[in-house]
Amino acid sequence: MSMLKEKLAQIFPPLRQEIQSFVKQYGDKVVSQVTLAQAYGGMRGVKCLVCDTSEVPPDKGLIIRGIELKYLFDKWPEEILWLLLTGELPTPEELKDLQAELKAHEEVPDYVWQVLDTMPADSHPMTMFNTAILVMQRESVFAKRYAQGMKKEEYWEATYDDLINIIAKLPAIGAYVYRKRFNKGPRIESDKTADWAKNFVHMIGLPDPNEELTKLMRLYFTLHCDHEGGNVSAFSAATINSALSDLYYALSGGLNGLAGPLHGLANQECLAWIIGVVEKFGGVPTHEELEKYAWETLNSGRVIPGYGHAVLRITDPRFDAFLEFGKKYFPEDPIFKTVARVYEVVPNVLKQVQKIKDPWPNVDAASGATIYHYGMTEFSYYTVLFSISRALGICSQAVVARAMGYPITRPKSLTTASYRKIVEAAS
Template sequence: MSVVNNVSRRVLLHSKNLVLSTRCVSSSTNLKEVLEQKVPETQADVKEFRKQHGSKVVGEVQVDMMYGGMRGIKGLVTETSVLDPDEGIRFRGYTIPECQEKLPKAPGGAEPLPEGLFWLLVTGDIPTEDQVKALSNEWAKRAAIPSHVVQMLNNFPTTLHPMSQFSAAIVALNSESKFAEAYSKGVHKSKYWEFAYEDGMNLIAKLPTVAATIYRNLYREGSSVCPINTDLDWSANFSAMLGYDDKDFVDLLRLYLFLHSDHEGGNVSAHATHLIGSALSDPYLSFAGGMNGLAGPLHGLANQEVLVWISKLRETLGGDVSDDQLKEFIWNTLQSGQVVPGFGHAVLRKTDPRYVAQREFALKHMPEDPLFKLTSQLYKVVPDILLKQGKAKNPWPNVDAHSGVILWHYGLTEMNYYTVMFGVSRALGTMASLIWDRALGFPLERPKSMSTEGLKKLVGAS
């Protein structure tokens, strides 16, 4: 085993031990109190680790990595989740099925509550039902948005994309920033995490209200958003504000918000939020930047593109499609220079576990849905074609292959809105990470860039 691999293994073992060390479970239902215990312990652990191993080499950077979007470069520390190419995502060490089993559920619900995942992402601990209930209640109490944000949303033209409205509203919420206020007063940097926590909690609490207001304005003739019910969980309140009361849809929303929450630190929305936050921009401004990245077709907009492509497929081939017809359509798609949306992933080299979780939900609740059946047929046909084509490193479906299809089944057919729901979810992971970025004192992020001429000289090519 090489020196680089040995060092990488030691770093991974340290990360595993760090996760385990944070699992001294507290019975307190106040998340901030739990953090106040964990932050000093983790700060000391990281400080000692850097003192002992700060000069060790973790990996090598190749020229292709620099030109290829920094793929594979180990250059970030993100405690909340780790994405393994072959295994998939782990949230603080737990797989998706383990989280589905261990995290608390709402009474009568079958899917984990996103509040429980947020507690896990922040603390490393599986929360109790009382802790999750307390978090639901706290978010409900923080959910109101200021009148100037409501007025701004109501004045937006209906032609403005939902994600543009969402991002603008988040920037406007910066007026409520406790972090910005504390920084302007000269608070000591050791206290930064406390105000990042307050902003993160407020932001997560308010996003469903913002998102529901956008939805009502665009698709429900500006009808009023119903009041927050402090007896309901975060997802149930979001569903009610959207105008959906089907209990299966509420459980789907819990699953959706759970699955889209975090995908380690290198994806565009997570990295952008972290990067902007490193300039000590407050969590509202940081998250708004992440949402502008999420709006791109190579990131959060992909679930919409999958549904558009499947709809085009059905229009072209009709209702009942044979495997041979499907294969011909896919080959034509590829030969025209397009991709098959919903398949492949920048990191994963297997079927996305998030896809599997959604597929299991669909098999349970909507097995005869025509779009779901077509999605299942694509799952059977597409990977072999992509392997034969020889260009895809990962021919398997990702999370976007299913999410839009399931939302469509329950009547939420406004595809432009899907990425807003993704954004509500992504706040969980990015805010958990941002709290720890400030707690661990991460500095301004400023990697060194090089010119092509400089690289040529470095490798002896000129």
């Protein structure tokens, strides 16, 4: 048994007992109320989910297992995976053991490559990526053991096995989707000595002479790993998994949600806007030019992409991390300089618009510019990068949920006529 699985076997039983006692003692306490506007507004702000891997307070941003993200910028994705599952960062020995476990499960079945090769040449990269995950469902340890009559207390163990099998293969799948979809040449075999993110960079085939792209990918995969349980991809995957559909079903379903323009495609729109600004002004605009253009954008009924967030009321710490990275490695890049200058100008403009609650940038305002700098200019692929990272959180949430024995997700829906009766009775 791996060190991580052994640690979870020690952590989960007492934690499950603790939660069961907590719910038994306080189960009748009211923790949230729902307004009619929330019922019709996507359940925004309704407290009705449990996610112990991370939280996103409006005044702090992402916190992973009690640690603010700003203290994790230098951690590798494998360390974050350990943290998401256990609540602790791994020791060097534990990290090495987890990396070895992932390496042992990284080989992708040949039929996956065959499926990708037979897809239409113009398939969207996310369609290819999610299809590859779903087609591997026949490998699910959970599905096999459930069919054999596995005990409920063992659900997490089989889900963990699926997590390792999936996470280990995502860099190779993601890299081949890029090379296949954008005609970059044949598939590149894995580097058996490389860590998770470095191996992805190796297999994608872009130049990386100083390992700056490797450093960026380690950062990128860390920053996008999790964002509590209420976002579309996490919530969708958790709902699917709550029906005891295995992780292959759940992850592919959640990532299909990530492919939406209001979720994972946002960084593409942000980068396109920045490039448009540079083209409009023939280079990096002045502060005065940007301020005027920002007002023109707003007055025409459009938004400034990358500014504002459903939860946050501060600058997204993930934006800070990318801004810091760009200033260190390519401060004179015109696209990046424009991103930085927009940050200097736009919040002050947005503060003057009464209806805007959050004038600060989110992660999407900067992430695309960093990737673009290193030669990955195919916008439609960016959500695959997001997906590789977010799989860490989605899969970790599933392991924890099965370990705690959480039931199937089944909220109650009402018709508009029923809501009218409730409102009229309360008036």
